[in-house]
Amino acid sequence: xxxxxxxxxxxxxxxxxxxxxxxxxxxxxxxxxxxxxxxxxxxxxxxxxxxxxxxxxxxxxxxxxxxxxxxxxxxxxxxxxxxxxxxxxxxxxxxxxxxxxxxxxxxxxxxxxxxxxxxxxxxxxxxxxxxxxxxxxxxxxxxxxxxxxxxxxxxxxxxxxxxxxxxxxxxxxxxxxxxxxxxxxxxxxxxxxxxxxxxxxxxxxxxxxxxxxxxxxxxxxxxxxxxxxxxxxxxxxxxxxxxxxxxxxxxxxxxxxxxxxxxxxxxxxxxxxxxxxxxxxxxxxxxxxxxxxxxxxxxxxxxxxxxxxxxxxxxxx
Amino acid sequence: xxxxxxxxxxxxxxxxxxxxxxxxxxxxxxxxxxxxxxxxxxxxxxxxxxxxxxxxxxxxxxxxxxxxxxxxxxxxxxxxxxxxxxxxxxxxxxxxxxxxxxxxxxxxxxxxxxxxxxxxxxxxxxxxxxxxxxxxxxxxxxxxxxxxxxxxxxxxxxxxxxxxxxxxxxxxxxxxxxxxxxxxxxxxxxxxxxxxxxxxxxxxxxxxxxxxxxxxxxxxxxxxxxxxxxxxxxxxxxxxxxxxxxxxxxxxxxxxxxxxxxxxxxxxxxxxxxxxxxxxxxxxxxxxxxxxxxxxxxxxxxxxxxxxxxxxxxxxxxxxxxxxxxxxxxxxxxxxx
Numbered sequence: 001x002x003x004x005x006x007x008x009x010x011x012x013x014x015x016x017x018x019x020x021x022x023x024x025x026x027x028x029x030x031x032x033x034x035x036x037x038x039x040x041x042x043x044x045x046x047x048x049x050x051x052x053x054x055x056x057x058x059x060x061x062x063x064x065x066x067x068x069x070x071x072x073x074x075x076x077x078x079x080x081x082x083x084x085x086x087x088x089x090x091x092x093x094x095x096x097x098x099x100x101x102x103x104x105x106x107x108x109x110x111x112x113x114x115x116x117x118x119x120x121x122x123x124x125x126x127x128x129x130x131x132x133x134x135x136x137x138x139x140x141x142x143x144x145x146x147x148x149x150x151x152x153x154x155x156x157x158x159x160x161x162x163x164x165x166x167x168x169x170x171x172x173x174x175x176x177x178x179x180x181x182x183x184x185x186x187x188x189x190x191x192x193x194x195x196x197x198x199x200x201x202x203x204x205x206x207x208x209x210x211x212x213x214x215x216x217x218x219x220x221x222x223x224x225x226x227x228x229x230x231x232x233x234x235x236x237x238x239x240x241x242x243x244x245x246x247x248x249x250x251x252x253x254x255x256x257x258x259x260x261x262x263x264x265x266x267x268x269x270x271x272x273x274x275x276x277x278x279x280x281x282x283x284x285x286x287x288x289x290x291x292x293x294x295x296x297x298x299x300x301x302x303x304x305x306x307x308x309x310x311x312x313x314x315x316x317x
Numbered sequence: 318x319x320x321x322x323x324x325x326x327x328x329x330x331x332x333x334x335x336x337x338x339x340x341x342x343x344x345x346x347x348x349x350x351x352x353x354x355x356x357x358x359x360x361x362x363x364x365x366x367x368x369x370x371x372x373x374x375x376x377x378x379x380x381x382x383x384x385x386x387x388x389x390x391x392x393x394x395x396x397x398x399x400x401x402x403x404x405x406x407x408x409x410x411x412x413x414x415x416x417x418x419x420x421x422x423x424x425x426x427x428x429x430x431x432x433x434x435x436x437x438x439x440x441x442x443x444x445x446x447x448x449x450x451x452x453x454x455x456x457x458x459x460x461x462x463x464x465x466x467x468x469x470x471x472x473x474x475x476x477x478x479x480x481x482x483x484x485x486x487x488x489x490x491x492x493x494x495x496x497x498x499x500x501x502x503x504x505x506x507x508x509x510x511x512x513x514x515x516x517x518x519x520x521x522x523x524x525x526x527x528x529x530x531x532x533x534x535x536x537x538x539x540x541x542x543x544x545x546x547x548x549x550x551x552x553x554x555x556x557x558x559x560x561x562x563x564x565x566x567x568x569x570x571x572x573x574x575x576x577x578x579x580x581x582x583x584x585x586x587x588x589x590x591x592x593x594x595x596x597x598x599x600x601x602x603x604x605x606x607x608x609x610x611x612x613x614x615x616x617x618x619x620x621x622x623x624x625x626x627x628x629x630x631x632x633x634x635x636x637x638x639x640x641x642x643x644x645x646x647x648x649x650x651x652x653x654x
Contacts, residue, residue, distance in 0.1 A: 182435050183439075210429065215633075284641070
């Protein structure tokens with residue numbers, strides 16, 4: 001029997017995740033879709049699809065009869081709201097939480113990097129997760145999910161001193177929550193480049209492009225590492241792309257991996273790192289979305305919700 | 318009630334960074350700030366060309382951090398306000414607080430011309446610190462006047478004291494400037510100032526700045542010898558000469574500025590800042606001026622033509638900040654050859 005999921009947050013990400021669960025999951029089914037605006041497109045869409053809805057946030061949700069059947073709660077609100085929502089979960093330690101906001105209360109999780117066993121490891125647990133209380137896993141950001149696997153792919157070959165990512169997304173795919181919290185994106189992604197990607201220093205940049213028709217999500221990764229065999233790095237990156245494609249089919253290398261020497265007599269000056277030479281690796285990615293809620297240009301939704309769904313399924317298995 | 322006085326904002330030490338790959342030495346930058354202050358400009362903007370924390374592979378690493386450049390400058394200024402630039406998505410509120418601690422009292426918060434709502438948290442944070450705040454609507458040629466004014470109104474609602482028509486691509490013509498400033502004046506409160514920031518790619522830097530002023534802009538951006546991205550900004554010494562001839566009062570000393578431009582700034586330029594085939598292409602194709610040196614480097618590395626790369630970037634509707642797409646475009650052009 002499928003386990004029941006609740007999604008809090010009726011914006012782009014929450015709605016995309018709901019459609020994904022209904023169309024693709026063998027493990028989860030929708031228990032309740034929760035928002036705070038009864039007129040929001042997401043809540044109307046959920047109602048139209050026959051999903052039980054709640055328009056009064058997590059406070060309303062935990063008063064509903066369906067609540068006791070919920071095994072996993074996906075939070076797609078905002079970093080600030082997540083702090084409150086996670087607090088409300090305190091009385092229900094048996095329910096798992098997957099945090100799609102940049103709040104980062106729980107440990108970061110990037111499926112292609114942390115792997116099947118990684119979930120227990122990053123949580124510091126050595127036991128079956130379904131028996132574990134009060135689990136909260138953070139999904140970093142859309143840009144982080146797209147780029148951190150590549151930083152990690154270089155890290156497993158050579159020491160990465162600096163990892164930098166640029167995420168370009170279509171304006172139409174950035175909802176009001178994302179727009180009001182751009183700093184949370186840059187700060188959380190930068191930190192996860194270090195903690196999950198293995199870079200000594202991380203930096204994240206996000207750019208919104210309003211072009212019509214909307215442009216497909218693009219992500220660029222730059223790393224500065226010790227010198228290493230370029231072919232080995234190239235192969236490691238290609239292997240990693242295949243790993244990510246297992247849950248995000250539209251994830252591709254848009255160009256072959258590019259390498260540049262940063263010679264010792266012409267080092268770059270990186271804040272927090274100092275003068276550094278080595279090997280610069282440039283990886284140009286494209287993420288085409290599955291088109292579940294917004295059209296295919298919104299790869300940023302797809303990579304986030306696909307990763308969250310993969311984790312949510314693991315938590316209740 | 319008298320007319321509001323014209324406020325001259327120097328950008329030599331911020332936009333000018335683009336022209337020399339963000340390589341001003343710490344002492345030289347401080348000396349230039351002191352000289353500009355003595356020449357009477359009203360504000361001096363200092364940061365990496367792409368704003369606080371712009372130092373990166375994508376935009377180029379600076380010779381120093383923003384904090385090293387800013388340190389000790391505020392104490393030396395007698396008249397000018399120390400200003401900086403912040404692009405949400407690149408710099409953060411933490412960066413702004415650091416700049417404030419170093420004596421920065423005015424900030425321009427910059428977004429693409431259709432994305433003003435991403436500036437809310439930064440403008441509000443700056444106002445909370447007690448700073449003077451300008452909203453900087455970049456690539457203003459890509460949004461029509463009424464819609465651009467709606468974006469300006471958003472920035473005003475977050476607390477901006479001034480909102481700018483920022484012609485980052487140097488692609489606006491005089492009517493385009495006039496229509497946008499007029500649209501701003503129609504919707505903004507009377508105590509919100511309007512500013513104009515030009516690039517010289519179509520040789521209209523001074524003309525557009527004057528047109529902006531004639532329609533109500535009171536804060537005018539300019540830099541010594543036009544030191545800035547692309548064909549540069551509105552050249553400061555020329556602007557002041559024109560304003561003097563027009564009997565528009567400013568605090569600036571044109572003779573001092575002329576000396577600074579020729580004696581101090583032009584010798585620093587590795588690539589002359591002027592209208593030429595490449596920089597004209599920026600204005601002609603409506604491309605972000607800061608793409609210039611990055612595109613020239615990509616053209617050299619991959620054996621392509623800079624102007625072709627710039628035209629293609631324009632066709633793909635790339636916006637400020639997407640410097641990573643220059644190499645992407647170059648690699649696509651190689652494939653299609």
